Amino acid sequence: MKDAKRLQSLMLGASLLMAGMPLAVLADNTGGPTVRQLNLHPPVTKIAEEIYSLHNLMLIICLVIFIAVFAVMFYSIIKHRKSLGHQAAKFHESTSVEIAWTVVPFLIVIGMALPATKTVVAMKDTSNADITIKATGMQWKWGYNYLAGEGEGINFLSNLSTPREQINNAEAKGEHYLMEVDNPVVVPVNKKIRIVLTANDVIHSWMIPSFGVKQDAIPGFVRDTWFKAEKIGTYRGQCVELCGKDHAFMPIVVNVVSDEDYKTWVDGKKKEMAANVDDPNKVWTIDELVQRGEKVYSSNCIACHQANGKGVPGSFAALDGSPIVLGPKKANIDIVLHGKGAMPAWQSVLSETEIAAVITYTRNHWSNKAAENIVQPADVLAAK
Numbered sequence: 001m002k003d004a005k006r007l008q009s010l011m012l013g014a015s016l017l018m019a020g021m022p023l024a025v026l027a028d029n030t031g032g033p034t035v036r037q038l039n040l041h042p043p044v045t046k047i048a049e050e051i052y053s054l055h056n057l058m059l060i061i062c063l064v065i066f067i068a069v070f071a072v073m074f075y076s077i078i079k080h081r082k083s084l085g086h087q088a089a090k091f092h093e094s095t096s097v098e099i100a101w102t103v104v105p106f107l108i109v110i111g112m113a114l115p116a117t118k119t120v121v122a123m124k125d126t127s128n129a130d131i132t133i134k135a136t137g138m139q140w141k142w143g144y145n146y147l148a149g150e151g152e153g154i155n156f157l158s159n160l161s162t163p164r165e166q167i168n169n170a171e172a173k174g175e176h177y178l179m180e181v182d183n184p185v186v187v188p189v190n191k192k193i194r195i196v197l198t199a200n201d202v203i204h205s206w207m208i209p210s211f212g213v214k215q216d217a218i219p220g221f222v223r224d225t226w227f228k229a230e231k232i233g234t235y236r237g238q239c240v241e242l243c244g245k246d247h248a249f250m251p252i253v254v255n256v257v258s259d260e261d262y263k264t265w266v267d268g269k270k271k272e273m274a275a276n277v278d279d280p281n282k283v284w285t286i287d288e289l290v291q292r293g294e295k296v297y298s299s300n301c302i303a304c305h306q307a308n309g310k311g312v313p314g315s316f317a318a319l320d321g322s323p324i325v326l327g328p329k330k331a332n333i334d335i336v337l338h339g340k341g342a343m344p345a346w347q348s349v350l351s352e353t354e355i356a357a358v359i360t361y362t363r364n365h366w367s368n369k370a371a372e373n374i375v376q377p378a379d380v381l382a383a384k
């Protein structure tokens, strides 16, 4: 009885020590990994908090078992050693020992599983969300569609914004190296956000450590998860399923803002989208298309086909000198719209104008001079 009391206070002391320490160390960190980081990220959701205390609890239980088992073992070895003249007890089968070593681990496992199950069940409860956002994993970026709740209809692509010079060591690395994007997800604080996940090509995974959220995005399946951030700030994560060559280059950034800031962002984003809607019947000049196409190319195609249009031999086809790019425009439009093998389909990702622009660009850039050198949005619309 006395021993049990002592054990209890030991555990309490240890857990207090562990709970207080890491948060102070990581106080300035808002998501990305830090140099020599030792502990989990500071939690900003209830679930992340529960995961954190479960982690500490399990660690303490393991530590106590470790100490107890080794204490008994060393005590037995030393106390009963041969040099003391100890005689081995000669018995076979002991019902009481067998019951003890079955019941005690069983109780320990139950004691660990009960609180863990409670948290896992809460993690899966995506009902009654205030806002639903679809996140689509793509090689190598994330697409976001606000499906329901305030901001419904907003959609955008979120690309790595770290400059290539930093990646190639031509420039000093920035503060959020490889953990920054051009278009972060924005959500209001203290609202339940449901994230619906899928993927376009291979399996990706969406993770924000501070939210306690990690869910695979699987092509052809729809999975969901949720979070309710309780603190305004910028939180960062990464794709955590090895998804190919640029797996390290598809970070996730979520800005948690106040209700008013969220309203302002929604208004701004809607205006921006309205201004960007392209009329597919507009007739463009070749210069306009090439100019626009260059931007589309560098944010969507460059990872595979490369800046020099030579692709990666054996993996990604060259566009410079490609018979498809130089041939009739119909086949070129088809492959960009519908994809082929490892080449993604772009019809639901890019607008008709963007597709027409990027095709026109590839037909007139590098050494390419296609006979049918211009593709209009109307051509793309007709091919859909």
Ligand SMILES: [Cu+2]
Pocket (backbone or CB within 6 Å): 137, 138, 203, 204, 205, 239, 240, 241, 242, 243, 247, 250
């Ligand atoms: Cu990925």
